[in-house]
Amino acid sequence: MSEAVNPLVVGIVQSYLSLFKDGVADGLLHGNADDDKRWSAYYKQGYDFGITLYGRTLEGDSNG
Numbered sequence: 001m002s003e004a005v006n007p008l009v010v011g012i013v014q015s016y017l018s019l020f021k022d023g024v025a026d027g028l029l030h031g032n033a034d035d036d037k038r039w040s041a042y043y044k045q046g047y048d049f050g051i052t053l054y055g056r057t058l059e060g061d062s063n064g
Helices: 007-030 041-063
Strands: none
Touching (some): 007 041
């Protein structure tokens, strides 16, 4: 049986995911946070994750 998905819920989830992905990209690729998005907990979590990934790539470069 298929349940209908609430479009409002889908929109909210997509918004949260977009903020998280923006945070990862900013942390990993740019190294600085976007001041206009720091209000979001999802952005902050993504940014922290991106910084962690960046640090791990540096550790890998120094070991190899």
